[in-house]
Amino acid sequence: MIELAGLTKRYGDKLAVDHLTFTVRPGLVTGFLGPNGAGKSTTMRMVLDLDNPTDGTVLIDGKHYRQLHDPLKMVGALLDAKAAHGGRSAFNHLLCLAQSNGIPRARVREVLDTVGLTSVAKKRFKGFSLGMGQRLGIAAALLGDPQILMFDEPVNGLDPEGIHWIRNLMKNLAAQGRTVFVSSHLMSEMALTADHLVVIGQGRLLADTSMAAFIAENSRSYVRMRSPQQERLRDMLSGAGITAVPGEEGSLHVNGEDAAHLGELAARHQLVLHELSPQRASLEEAFMQLTAESVEYHAHDGRPAGSGAPPPGAGWGDDWRKKGS
Numbered sequence: 001m002i003e004l005a006g007l008t009k010r011y012g013d014k015l016a017v018d019h020l021t022f023t024v025r026p027g028l029v030t031g032f033l034g035p036n037g038a039g040k041s042t043t044m045r046m047v048l049d050l051d052n053p054t055d056g057t058v059l060i061d062g063k064h065y066r067q068l069h070d071p072l073k074m075v076g077a078l079l080d081a082k083a084a085h086g087g088r089s090a091f092n093h094l095l096c097l098a099q100s101n102g103i104p105r106a107r108v109r110e111v112l113d114t115v116g117l118t119s120v121a122k123k124r125f126k127g128f129s130l131g132m133g134q135r136l137g138i139a140a141a142l143l144g145d146p147q148i149l150m151f152d153e154p155v156n157g158l159d160p161e162g163i164h165w166i167r168n169l170m171k172n173l174a175a176q177g178r179t180v181f182v183s184s185h186l187m188s189e190m191a192l193t194a195d196h197l198v199v200i201g202q203g204r205l206l207a208d209t210s211m212a213a214f215i216a217e218n219s220r221s222y223v224r225m226r227s228p229q230q231e232r233l234r235d236m237l238s239g240a241g242i243t244a245v246p247g248e249e250g251s252l253h254v255n256g257e258d259a260a261h262l263g264e265l266a267a268r269h270q271l272v273l274h275e276l277s278p279q280r281a282s283l284e285e286a287f288m289q290l291t292a293e294s295v296e297y298h299a300h301d302g303r304p305a306g307s308g309a310p311p312p313g314a315g316w317g318d319d320w321r322k323k324g325s
């Protein structure tokens with residue numbers, strides 16, 4: 001497993017990673033989420049001893065990376081899909097890595113086959129698309145058949161078939177008992193892949209939770225009701241023992257009730273409804289709420305800054321923010 005304890009990295013005035021403490025366990029895909037600039041890549045680089053921590057430690061099966069005997073056979077990583085010599089073929093790139101790490105030549109063919117690059121094995125890297133580069137980076141990570149795998153934004157540049165493939169690959173690697181640590185800034189992508197979730201923002205830990213718990217908490221469904229007789233609707237619901245909370249634009253939100261049942265109740269009381277719609281908050285919304293305060297690079301949607309209501313589901317990340325603090 002990978003154990004971080006108070007891991008910190010400062011670049012001048014910038015605290016890129018701020019006392020991160022968490023454990024990445026075997027047999028699971030652990031999603032490492034955070035907005036742009038949150039510190040994911042810096043953390044991963046420190047795991048591989050490519051950056052020195054300012055403070056704290058990170059251990060791989062109880063050892064520092066530099067203490068590992070055969071690092072490529074212990075930890076495989078894809079950090080940068082462009083990190084290969086442009087003039088080298090895919091085969092030769094992997095062969096160099098294999099030869100300098102005591103890995104047999106036959107393994108190069110195996111991993112090229114696994115990532116679907118056999119037909120372009122002799123092509124030079126400089127002609128590769130971003131997606132092909134990602135596949136080659138994954139092949140390099142798999143080369144030493146390591147128990148621990150780290151992928152930094154592995155779906156970048158992959159087409160839908162490639163994304164489907166990498167999802168299955170990560171799940172299969174975890175099912176074999178390996179530790180799979182994968183970064184992303186897409187909650188929806190992680191919801192399909194990860195068993196566990198570590199969320200950071202501005203270098204700080206915001207959440208460390210199972211994916212199932214995150215989904216259960218944040219994909220709550222509710223029914224949105226709107227009526228020109230809003231007061232009567234609220235009284236009727238309350239009389240039936242149903243709690244409704246005010247929603248956006250004069251609507252009412254009702255949790256834990258079926259839309260059909262609510263519609264029948266309204267009809268029985270001769271109430272006019274202008275809306276009766278089942279809603280489900282997206283995980284992406286919950287993630288945005290969770291990380292809202294730590295997003296560094298804000299784009300604007302054309303509205304004046306500070307205008308407009310918060311997006312639906314506002315506040316739903318609060319529980320997780322507390323758990324992570």
Ligand SMILES: Nc1ncnc2c1ncn2[C@@H]1O[C@H](COP(=O)(O)OP(=O)(O)OP(=O)(O)O)[C@@H](O)[C@H]1O
Nearest residue numbers: 011014016034035036037038039040041042043185
């Ligand atoms: N070598 C460096 N020198 C100075 N600042 C750096 C360096 N590397 C990273 N940073 C800063 O540290 C912060 C964290 O960067 P990092 O690349 O780790 O984030 P990230 O979560 O991987 O982001 P992204 O999703 O955009 O890749 C950023 O503010 C970045 O500008």
